[in-house]
Amino acid sequence: MAFKNSSMSLISTRDHLPYPSPIGIYTGSGASHSWLWFVGILDRMGFYNVHFVDEKDILSNALEPLSVLLMSGGDTFAIAEGLGAEGSNKLRSFINRGGLYIGTCAGAYLPLKSSMDSLNQFNFINVKISNISRRLSEPERHSFQKAACNSYGCDFVFHVVREDVVLEMVNGFQADGKKEVIAPLYGGPSMLPSEDIEPIATYKGFTRKTKFLVKKELAEKTLIGNIAVAKKSMGKGHLYIFGPHFEHPYYPSCNLFLEEIIRKEQNGRPHYSKKDSSEDLQNRIKGKALRELLKDLKRELSNTRIMASGMSDFSVSWLIGNKYYEPEKISVFINTVWDKMKVLESMPYLEVNRTLLLQCVEISKEITKDVKIIKSEIKERGDATSLTSKLFLNLKTLSSHFFKLYFKVKRDQLQDQPLGE
Amino acid sequence: MEYLSTNKIAIIDLATSKITDQEVDEDLVREKIGGVGITTALYEQYQSEDPIVLGTGLLTGTLAPASALGMITAKSPLTGKVCHAPLTLYAGLELKYSGFDYLVIKGSSKKPVYLWIHDGVADISDAKDVWGKDVWASTDTIRELMGDSLIQVLVIGKAGESESDFAQVCINYWASGDRWGFGKLFGRKKLKLVALRGMSLLEVLDAEGFVKQCKELLSTLKAGAFADKKGIEEIPAAIGEEDIQKWLAPLVHRHQSCFNTPFPTNTFVFLDEDPGLLKESEKDEPGFLITDVYGLLGFKKLGLSAADACALLRECARYGIDAVAVAELSQKAGKKKPDEIKKSFSGLKGTLENIGKGRFSPWSPPKPIFANFGGSQDAQWWERRQAVAYIFGIHPIFALMSPELSEEKLIELANLGTGLGFTSEILDKVIADISK
Numbered sequence: 072m073a074f075k076n077s078s079m080s081l082i083s084t085r086d087h088l089p090y091p092s093p094i095g096i097y098t099g100s101g102a103s104h105s106w107l108w109f110v111g112i113l114d115r116m117g118f119y120n121v122h123f124v125d126e127k128d129i130l131s132n133a134l135e136p137l138s139v140l141l142m143s144g145g146d147t148f149a150i151a152e153g154l155g156a157e158g159s160n161k162l163r164s165f166i167n168r169g170g171l172y173i174g175t176c177a178g179a180y181l182p183l184k185s186s187m188d189s190l191n192q193f194n195f196i197n198v199k200i201s202n203i204s205r206r207l208s209e210p211e212r213h214s215f216q217k218a219a220c221n222s223y224g225c226d227f228v229f230h231v232v233r234e235d236v237v238l239e240m241v242n243g244f245q246a247d248g249k250k251e252v253i254a255p256l257y258g259g260p261s262m263l264p265s266e267d268i269e270p271i272a273t274y275k276g277f278t279r280k281t282k283f284l285v286k287k288e289l290a291e292k293t294l295i296g297n298i299a300v301a302k303k304s305m306g307k308g309h310l311y312i313f314g315p316h317f318e319h320p321y322y323p324s325c326n327l328f329l330e331e332i333i334r335k336e337q338n339g340r341p342h343y344s345k346k347d348s349s350e351d352l353q354n355r356i357k358g359k360a361l362r363e364l365l366k367d368l369k370r371e372l373s374n375t376r377i378m379a380s381g382m383s384d385f386s387v388s389w390l391i392g393n394k395y396y397e398p399e400k401i402s403v404f405i406n407t408v409w410d411k412m413k414v415l416e417s418m419p420y421l422e423v424n425r426t427l428l429l430q431c432v433e434i435s436k437e438i439t440k441d442v443k444i445i446k447s448e449i450k451e452r453g454d455a456t457s458l459t460s461k462l463f464l465n466l467k468t469l470s471s472h473f474f475k476l477y478f479k480v481k482r483d484q485l486q487d488q489p490l491g492e
Numbered sequence: 493m494e495y496l497s498t499n500k501i502a503i504i505d506l507a508t509s510k511i512t513d514q515e516v517d518e519d520l521v522r523e524k525i526g527g528v529g530i531t532t533a534l535y536e537q538y539q540s541e542d543p544i545v546l547g548t549g550l551l552t553g554t555l556a557p558a559s560a561l562g563m564i565t566a567k568s569p570l571t572g573k574v575c576h577a578p579l580t581l582y583a584g585l586e587l588k589y590s591g592f593d594y595l596v597i598k599g600s601s602k603k604p605v606y607l608w609i610h611d612g613v614a615d616i617s618d619a620k621d622v623w624g625k626d627v628w629a630s631t632d633t634i635r636e637l638m639g640d641s642l643i644q645v646l647v648i649g650k651a652g653e654s655e656s657d658f659a660q661v662c663i664n665y666w667a668s669g670d671r672w673g674f675g676k677l678f679g680r681k682k683l684k685l686v687a688l689r690g691m692s693l694l695e696v697l698d699a700e701g702f703v704k705q706c707k708e709l710l711s712t713l714k715a716g717a718f719a720d721k722k723g724i725e726e727i728p729a730a731i732g733e734e735d736i737q738k739w740l741a742p743l744v745h746r747h748q749s750c751f752n753t754p755f756p757t758n759t760f761v762f763l764d765e766d767p768g769l770l771k772e773s774e775k776d777e778p779g780f781l782i783t784d785v786y787g788l789l790g791f792k793k794l795g796l797s798a799a800d801a802c803a804l805l806r807e808c809a810r811y812g813i814d815a816v817a818v819a820e821l822s823q824k825a826g827k828k829k830p831d832e833i834k835k836s837f838s839g840l841k842g843t844l845e846n847i848g849k850g851r852f853s854p855w856s857p858p859k860p861i862f863a864n865f866g867g868s869q870d871a872q873w874w875e876r877r878q879a880v881a882y883i884f885g886i887h888p889i890f891a892l893m894s895p896e897l898s899e900e901k902l903i904e905l906a907n908l909g910t911g912l913g914f915t916s917e918i919l920d921k922v923i924a925d926i927s928k
Contacts, residue, residue, distance in 0.1 A: 366613065373611035377689050378639035443639040 092138035094118060094333070098471040099125025101149030101177065101392065102142075104400050105257075107407045108318040109141045110474055112326050114411075118333070119481035123471035126153035134165040139333055142178030144257065144316060146394040150181055151189040159192040166195070167306025171336045173329065176259040179312035180228075183260065195305060196312070197267040200260045201297045202229050211289065230258045231290035232283055236315060237276040238299050244271045247324035253278060254299070254325050259314030262298040271311070272300040309336075356425035364428050369412060371435035376405045378442045385449050389459040396463055398449075401442060404466040408473050415480060422483070427476050434469040438462065493518045493593075495697045495910040496526075496550055500592045501534070502614040504607065505541075506681055507599030511614050516593050522912050526550030526593070527883040528576050528851075529922040531565035534596050535574055541598035542567070544677055546579070546587060546646075546686065549885020553588040553694060553751070555706040556905050557713055557897060558887040560751035562587045564646075568672035569657055570847060577661070577853050578669040578888050579646065580783070581758075583688065585751040586644040590690035601682040604653075608638065611690045619684040626650060626810040627662045628777075634687050647685035648675040649812025651837065655679045658817035658840055665777065666758075667784045667809045669855030669888075671848055675812055702908040709901060713754050717862040718893045723747040723759040727785050727889075731857040736789070740798050743767055748781060753887045754894075758783050761802045780806040784855060786846075790819025800830045811837045820844055851926065852878035856888040865895045879923045 094113060096106050113121050124133045124140075134140060140162070142150070154162065166172050174181055182195035204227045236256045246252040252272070261274060274294040277283075283290055299314045311332055317325035356364065382398035389396045415421060441462045448455030493499045493516035501514045516530075524530045527549035534545045545565040552559050562584025568575040579587065587595075591612030604619035621637065622630040627649040635643050644664060651659035652675035659675025662668055678684070696702045723744065729735040740759070745767045747756035762769065764778040780802050782788055787808065791801035808815040821842040822833045848854040850871070858874050865873070874892075881891035884902045891897065903914050 369611070370613045370615065373613055373690075374638070376691065377610060377643075380691065381640060381642065446639050447636075 092336075093120045093122055093136050094139040094141065095122050095124045095134065095137040096471075097125070097129075097140065097142045097150070097178070098123045098467055099127070099129070099150070100153030101146040101151075101394075102467065103145035103177075103394055103396070104403045104466075105144040105176065105316055105318065106141065107403065107470060108316070108320055109143060110407070111320050112318055112329060113333075114478075114481075115326075116330055116333070119478045119485065121474070121478045123475055125471075126150075126155075126158055129154060129158050129161050132161070134161055134170065137165065137170065139171045139173065139336055140165065141318075142172065142174040142181060143318060144176035144178065144259075146392040147177040147180040148187075148189060149392040149394070150177060151193060154193075155189070156192045162193070163195065163305075166308035166310060169307035171308060171332070172310040173313070173332065174310065175313040175316050175318055176257060179260055179314055182310055182312065183262075195310060196265075196301075196303050198265040198298075198301070199263045200228070201263055201293050202231065202261045203227070204229060229285075229293075230256075231285050231293045232277065232281050233257055234282045235278040235280040236274055236294065236299070237278060238272040238315065239275040240272050241270050244328075246272075246328035249324060251275065252322075252324050252328075254315035254317060254322055255319045256299075256315045259299075259316070260312075261294050261314055262301060262312075264298065268298070268301040268303050268312075270298045270301050273297060274299050274314075354425050355422050356428065357420075357422040361421060361423065361428075364425075364432060365412070365416060367432045368428070368435055369416075371432065371439050372405055372409050372412065374439045375435065375442050376402060376409060378439070378446055379405060382442075382446060382449070387449055387454050389456055391460050391463060396459065401462070401466065404470050405438075408470055411474070411477050415477065418480070418484075421480065423476050423480060427472055431469055431472050431476070434465050434472070438465050438469060441465070493521050495695050496554060496906075497521070497694070498588065498591050498593050498612065498692050500612060501594040501596065502592050502609070503538075503596045503598070504614055504616065505599045506597065506601040506605060506616065506683060509601075509616050511616065513612075513614075518912070521550070521910070522914075523918075523922075524925070525883050525906065525914060525918065525922050527552075527561070527885055528563060528565060528879065528926050529883050530594060531563060531576070532574065532926045534594055535565050535567075538596050538598050539567075542600075542677075542681075543596050543598040544674065544681070544683075546595040546597070548584055548588040548593055549881075549883060550906050551902070551909070552885030553585045554696070554905075554909065555703060555752070556884075556886070556902075557706065557710045558750075558753040558890040558894070559885050560584050560753050560887045561881060561885045563882055564661060564670065564674050566672070566674055566677055568674070568848075569676045570671075570673045570844070573851070575672045575848065575851050575853070576882055577672055577674055578855060578882070579663065580669065580750040580887060581644070581663050581666065582642075582751050583644040583646060583663045584885060586642075586688040586690065588694070589692045590688045591692045595686070597681065597683065597686075600680060604682045604684050606634065606684045607686045609686060609688050609690070610638075611692065619682075622647075622684050623653065624650075627812045628665050628810050630685055631664050634685060638687065638689070640689060643687050643689045645685050645687050647812070648678045648683075649810060651675055651811050651813035651840075652679035653684075654838070656813060656837075656840060658814045660812055660814045662809055662812050663783075665809060666781045667787060667805065667815060669784070669853040671814055671816060671853050671855055673814070675814075696909050697911040698908045702905065705901075705905055705908055709896065709905075710754065712896045713894055716894055716896055717864070718755045721862060722756050724757060724782050724785050724788065725759055727757075727857065727861055728789055730861045731859055733789055734792075736792060736798075739792065740788075740802075743779070743798050743802060745769075745779060750887055753890050755890055757887070757889050761798075763799060763803055763806065780809070784815060785857070786855070787815030787819065790816050790823075794819060794823060794828050794833075796828070796830065804830050804833060807834050808837070813837050813840065816846065817844055820846055850875050850878075852882065852888070856892060859892070860895075861889070861893045863893050863895050875927070876923060879926060880919070883919070883922060 184194045303310045379401040445455040503512045531545040531547035548562045562579035564577045590609040604623035606619045608615040631645045660670045725740045743761035745762040746760045748758040749756040759782045762779040881888040
């Protein structure tokens with residue numbers, strides 16, 4: 072009987088598979104490296120219907136098929152400028168018609184109310200932040216100016232700690248079944264209470280791993296009791312905004328909370344998609360030719376990661392837009408791709424988009440070349456800035472191309488499995 | 493092969509530029525354990541194609557004390573026998589982490605080439621940027637080309653390029669334990685160097701048990717006979733040669749261990765700077781790392797000052813020629829002046845008396861060092877002790893200082909790491925097979 076049932080379902084739904092709804096990860100202007108952490112979470116969750124979108128994609132209606140948009144850390148100003156008024160409208164429509172927006176750090180600042188140019192087009196949430204200089208006394212302002220901060224018109228947004236903070240889950244929310252959770256804070260907002268948002272977690276304290284950028288008393292005054300995570304409903308959709316990086320891979324309880332939000336959204340929106348056969352079959356590559364091309368990519372990734380491995384010792388950082396990038400971020404991009412590359416290599420039957428893979432190989436060659444020049448310039452002159460914007464853009468492009476390819480392979484695998492397995 | 497292994501062997505054909513990867517067969521490991529057990533088997537498999545086999549021991553690159561050893565197995569141009577040369581410093585470690593347990597290099601290239609082995613990728617590249625350069629310049633060039641100063645380089649100098657019988661495969665800038673003329677084989681194959689780097693990970697079956705055992709063993713070892721000693725200059729007196737400590741002392745700057753080896757078998761001497769200099773030197777490598785005690789002793793026996801002897805060792809390393817052979821043949825020819833000796837490198841010929849008689853490099857002294865192993869410690873004992881070191885990947889000189897690092901303990905570690913059930917009977921058989 073069981074055999075009969077499974078055979079029936081195999082036949083009847085073969086061409087209409089119950090995919091999870093499509094999820095978008097923003098990788099465009101201003102996105103730094105933390106979106107890679109979302110990749111890890113979705114992969115672990117088995118959500119392979121993942122799409123990587125930049126500002127051009129958003130302007131070209133790439134949000135329409137998506138049910139979730141993940142906007143991670145980086146440079147909020149650059150994200151806002153990249154999207155502009157039209158991008159803001161697309162984002163607003165996406166949420167209003169039922170989309171889920173999850174923003175962490177820079178992605179959390181973006182929809183907050185602001186009077187600044189570009190940012191003022193994203194006033195989706197009426198909430199004020201506590202880590203802005205206008206809330207400081209003159210001596211505090213002077214003292215905070217020496218700490219990590221970003222210019223914000225006449226004011227500046229400042230950061231009081233880095234690394235671990237203790238959060239208290241409120242309003243009945245729990246993370247991994249717990250009412251208290253530790254999360255990493257790298258410049259994300261601390262929000263003041265507002266009727267426009269439902270608080271999910273507040274800043275409660277610090278740990279031994281907390282790095283104080285100002286005196287502890289000032290850090291407490293800025294953070295403790297204020298809102299770290301909040302939710303807002305807008306139209307048929309929701310925004311979840313996270314000051315700390317809940318997507319950071321070393322914080323499984325935080326990851327689980329994110330997973331639950333995404334799963335809840337997915338369950339509410341079953342999405343049936345026709346078997347993914349849109350891709351030009353002539354442009355697929357497999358067998359020996361594919362293995363050779365993968366080896367070419369592996370060669371370049373290895374060359375880069377070997378070169379980059381010693382660069383974390385260099386005490387340099389590069390300001391790209393409003394965001395500082397350290398050399399170890401090169402390794403973060405390359406090693407994330409490297410780890411998934413090994414997964415692809417281990418698959419016995421593999422077929423991928425040839426053009427996309429070729430692009431990955433070409434970009435990775437360019438990256439190897441640039442990292443070598445940058446490393447040599449740092450050694451000779453103590454710094455290297457001219458190539459770094461290009462390098463990090465290429466690292467983002469390589470990663471998003473590669474993961475596009477990777478998730479397609481994962482989806483293909485699911486399609487090729489008989490249902491019921 | 494899942495544990496303590498990268499599970500890869502590269503078969504590199506220099507004649508066709510074709511590289512194929514093979515998995516490390518677990519049955520082969522069960523039968524041959526690793527290190528020279530497997531390099532010998534691979535040599536035999538490809539012997540009609542004049543192979544040079546590079547390999548690592550089963551424990552190489554792990555937390556096992558002194559797990560620094562890699563090896564070259566090939567037919568020695570000097571003895572005509574299949575012999576093994578040690579790869580110490582960080583070369584053995586880096587070979588394993590480059591993603592291959594073993595490399596079989598067969599055939600000969602028509603033009604000079606080098607191998608770049610990294611993260612499980614083996615590349616054959618044109619050696620036009622390094623061919624003709626000495627060992628030091630070649631190492632500098634390749635590290636600059638690849639953008640990383642941690643790359644380990646197995647490299648020949650002009651001696652190897654000109655196929656001298658006494659050409660040595662050097663490690664980075666320094667002399668190695670290649671006393672078999674393997675540098676000549678590199679030169680004959682037009683293989684200038686093998687560059688190694690990787691960031692692989694090794695899986696350990698019982699990680700907790702393995703780490704615990706390694707820590708206990710290290711703790712026992714540290715209380716051993718070598719505890720209050722350091723440096724290459726301590727070794728001659730301990731093996732019945734003349735005491736060179738006072739002679740060398742004015743030049744000694746620091747001592748350097750090979751990977752994870754509790755005793756520093758290498759001594760760095762300052763030649764171009766004051767050895768007592770506290771500030772960082774402005775010269776690149778203002779001296780020489782002495783890695784071969786017999787080369788040093790050979791030049792001392794010619795009556796050279798410590799500074800002249802060390803400077804000559806440096807010249808040998810740059811040229812990529814075995815200092816022991818140079819010293820012995822200079823003695824025979826009555827050459828005692830450094831300049832005169834240096835001029836003899838090119839076209840050096842002659843028959844050596846002090847040549848290795850067994851399979852393992854006489855770079856390791858022929859008797860216990862500092863320690864008492866009990867029982868007979870004859871040539872047969874030495875050959876077995878070296879075999880054990882070369883099978884498991886243990887520093888072969890340190891193996892002569894550390895009875896605590898017993899065969900039983902090494903088998904136990906191998907079993908914790910792999911779960912393959914090695915026994916002393918299997919080890920006996922491997923040793924018997926490689927001694928045939």
